[in-house]
Structure formats: structure tokens, C-alpha cells
Amino acid sequence: MSDVTGGGSGADDAADSDDAAGADFDGAQRTGDVPTLSATDVEAGYDQHQVLHGITFESRDGVTCIFGPNGSGKSTFLKTMNGIVPVWDGTITYGDVDLTDEKPEDIVTHGIATLPQGGGIFASLSVEENLNVGAFTVDDADAIAERKAEVLEVFPALEDKLDQKARELSGGQQMMVSLGRAMMTGADTFLLDEPSAGLAPRLVDDAFGLIERLVDRGAQVILIEQNVRAALRLADYVYILAEGEVQFHGPPEDLSEEDELMELYLGL
Amino acid sequence: MSGSAPVLDRLPGDRRYWFLALGVLLLAWPFLFGSFWARIGLGALMWIGLAQSWNMIGGYAGYLDFGHGAYFGIGGFAAGIAMVQFGYPFVVGFALAIVVAAVLAYLVAVPTLRLTGAYFAIATWALAESIKQAALILEITGGTFGLSLPRSPDTFIGIAVPFAISETFFYYVMLLLCAATMLVTYVLFERHEFGYRVKALRDDQDAAESLGIDTTRVKRQVYVLSCVVAAVFGSVYAWYIVFIHPNDILAPIVTDRMVIMALLGGLGTLTGPIFGGLLVFLLQRLSSVFLGSSTFYLPLIGTLIMITVLFAPSGIIGILRGEIGRDDVRKNLKELGEKFDLL
Structure with missing residues (x-):
């Protein structure tokens, strides 16, 4: 595959972003390196219908964006990484851990949390209950309390809303709940499936601001987004998917030179 | 959300006294009001328990089991x-009811709980219908x-009981089961972590899974539990009513x-x-x-369902808790009027 042979430049980029991220890490409470989530020649689909035709992917520090037109397989690919869609062929690893055949409920214990499309909040539960459900895989009560304090530190707006039902919150606050709940799992890698979907346009910037707060704390984010312009401001590395294959990958600066690609797949 | 204080919070005095009074009333019921009202009471207790058993899978888990x-x-x-x-005493039949219901529910749960919404409803409805037809032709069930x-x-648990098995006796059995x-x-569902898993998968199954909840397993557990509870009431009902017929206790109206x-009371509460x-x-x-009229209640209930679905989706309990106030009803009315061009 062409994008595998391009790995040389990719490694350089990764080294660069390591340096850049190093500065961020100093201010963050969480230390230590976040493992790389990588996929090699992943094929997957639904029933007889193959969606992914050999995707090779590697997460970078900060925000790795996956763009692509509708039906390109972005969401399916994300779901292979969190175990909801089974992998037909190829491997998925997180650091040294092989996730290829793991179930979603096991993958989360390795430190990967997913925010499904639209945030996936539990509307009938209170904010605090939402956060508690996020920690169901965690046994250590002290760690849970610590993380809850951390969530409220990152999203102080939730402090007064703890007893309120999640459905009563605004779109932006619901996103905070969703991100906070994912933080409760203790994950350091977050898979975000179109977090801006369903948000009012004026809230989109705020939403990306919330993701930035997560990254500032040393988290690694893999972000699927239709709103390419807004997401590019956050991106440290970009993949473009179409028809179940990787069409481009590189730092966002390189993307601006690819006029044809931008127009063809992203409509920019 | 309306500002008026919820009815349930407006009860004077400590809530514990109300519960205590209710408990005493329920315990003294057959002695206070006689056997006719004991019969009404035991029926009400049984149906409350059955409604709760459906509420576990239909309300808390959100799987419409028809x-x-x-x-x-x-x-x-x-x-x-x-x-x-086989001539066994009731207690054996009681145990058999639990085992058969649990095993069948588990076998049914494996394929059907992959389905959602209307498909799950149709699959379970078809299952119930086929069981009824089977009971009508099998010899062991007495057929038609x-x-x-x-x-x-005089035989309970196989030994003689010192009292007559009467309406009063069954009233207390139903009271015990319902409680x-x-x-x-x-x-x-309200205290244990299990309940949060169930509600989480109802609200968003993908999110629940990505947070480490084995939703398939939780769904099966709820389904088996709710089915066993229904079977427990069924076994006692058969013992009480003495004559059972497939067109009676396997009729779709039981589910309905x-x-x-x-639904009227409030799903998932x-x-x-x-x-x-x-x-x-x-x-x-x-x-x-x-x-x-013995059938006049049907149109009445139909009207109540319409009112509930349109104006108070959280049911009677939603109104009592103050979740639905005058403002919400007005808002719903307005939306409805706009939808049908009435206003």
C-alpha cells in the first residue's frame, strides 16, 4: 500500500509533533506517553457488504482527524477500533496490546473511550449518574472520586448540574457530559464520532474548544468530522478516507497543497 | 417543567407514616372488607406485579415485549x-414454573434481543401466539x-396446612409476591449498578457498549428476570383460579x-x-x-392511552411528580394543533 511506504515521512512528522506535544504535557497533570493506536490493512463491513478495503492508520499525539465524504467508511473504521464492528482481516493494536478481536467492553479497559455520534448521553439519567456509568469499569473508588473532580475541573459548568437530568441540558453542556463520562473511564485515547453533529452552528467552536481542553491535559483524540474547516484548526495529523481506502495522510499543512483532493473529497 | 410542587411531595407529615399506614391497610384488607374485596385486592396485587414485570423489560430496558x-x-x-x-403439590409446580420460564426466556432472548423496536415486538408477539396454539393442541396442557x-x-408444600385455602390465603400470597x-x-433497578446499566443501554446502546457495558448480557438478564416474575404470578394464579385454558391465560389481552x-402509570419507574x-x-x-357495562372500560382506557401518549408521556407518575404541568400540556396541545392545522 502506498501509504505504508510513505511511513518514513510519517515517522518524522510524529517526532515533530512529539516535541510540540512535550510542551503541552508540562502543564498537564497526566504524564507518560499515550500509546499509539494503529490499524494495519483493516478490512471490515456489514454482513456481505465490505466497507473497509485495507485501512492502515496510526494515531498521533494531539488530534488525529479522519475526513471523508458520506459513506467513505469513517464511522465504520472508528467502530472497528472500539470493537463494535468486527474486523474481517488485518490487525488493530494499542501500544503493545492487540485489540483486533477484543470486545467493546474490554477495549475500554485498555484506555480507549468512544463518544458515539451525537454524544450518546444517557438522557434519562442525571449528569452525575452519567459520569458514574462512565466509571463502571473502574474498581478503585479513590480513582473514581479523583477523576470526577478532574472532570469538574475541566468542565466547571457541570458542577451545578450534577443532579439534573442530562436531557435538560443545552447541547454544549451535553457534550461536556459526554466528554466527562469518557474521561471517567480513565482513557487517554478518545474516539470522537462527529461531535459537532446536531449542535447549533454557533456552538461548534465551543465544542472544539472542549476537545482542546481534553488534549491540553495530554489526551490523544481521534476525530471524525464533517465540519472540516473547524476541525482543521485542531488537527495535528489528517487522514482522508474515501470508498473504504486511505486517500491521503499527512500533517494539515500538506493538505492545503492538495487542492484537488480537498475539492474532490471534502468540498472545500 | 412546571413550577408547581409535585403532588407526592405535598403529602403532610413524614412519608414513612404514609408507607406504614399503607402497609397496615394492606395487611388488614381481607379482614376489614370481606372476601369480595379480598378477591378484588388479590387481582389488583397480581396485575400490579405483572405490570411491574413487563416494566422491567419494556420500561427500564426499553424493549417492547408484546x-x-x-x-x-x-x-x-x-x-x-x-x-x-404428575400429582405433585403446588410448590413443585411453582419451582417448575420458574425453571421452565427461565430456560425458555433465555433461549428466546439469544436470537430476539438482537432485534430492536417493532421487530422485537413482532417476534415476541409471534412467539406468544405460537405458544398459545401449541397449548391448544397438546395433550399435556389439556388442549381445548x-x-x-x-x-x-390442605396440602401446601406437600404437608397439611392448619387453615382453609381461601380468598384470604391467596390475597396474602399475592401481597407477598407483589411486595x-x-x-x-x-x-x-433503582439502587444497584445493574439498573444504571439497563437504563444506559436503553438510552444509548452504542454509548453503553463503548463504556464497557456488555449490553447483550444485561438485556438477557433483564428479559429472563421479567419473564420469571410473570411466570411466578401465573403459577399462583392457576392454583387460585383452579381452571386454566390457553384462550384464557395465554390470550394476547394478558400482555396488552x-x-x-x-404505559399509563409511567414507563421505567x-x-x-x-x-x-x-x-x-x-x-x-x-x-x-x-x-x-362490562366493556365500557375499553373505550375509556383507549382514551386514557391517547391522552397519556399525547400529553403525559411519563404517565400518571409523571403528573404526580410534577414533571408534567399545565405549561407542558398547553405546549403539547399547541404543537398538536399546529401539526394538524387545527389552530
């Missing part, structure tokens, strides 16, 4: 077959003749009633099925007494 009545019938026939065909259970006034069902629901009760069960059961039983 074949739930089948487990009530299976419980009844399990007890009936054990007592009639039904089963007549021995009136066993146990409420307790199990309260502990499992449970659904309506839970502990106390909803109590209010809904009581209201629907009393309307039905006392229809001929107070409304002058």
Missing part, C-alpha cells in the same frame, strides 16, 4: 401440569379442554393489559405500574358495577 403474557400462561400451565398430570387443577385445601416484585425492582398498565395497574384493573373489574 409476548410477555406467554410467560404468565407458561407459569400457569407449568404449575397445572405438575399438579394434574383446558386443565382443572385439584382444589387443594417481593417491588422490592426486587427497587433494589435492582400489562403494557397498558405500565418503580411506582408507575402501581398506579397504572390499580387504575386499569379497577376500571375493568368495576366497570359493570359503576359504569353499567
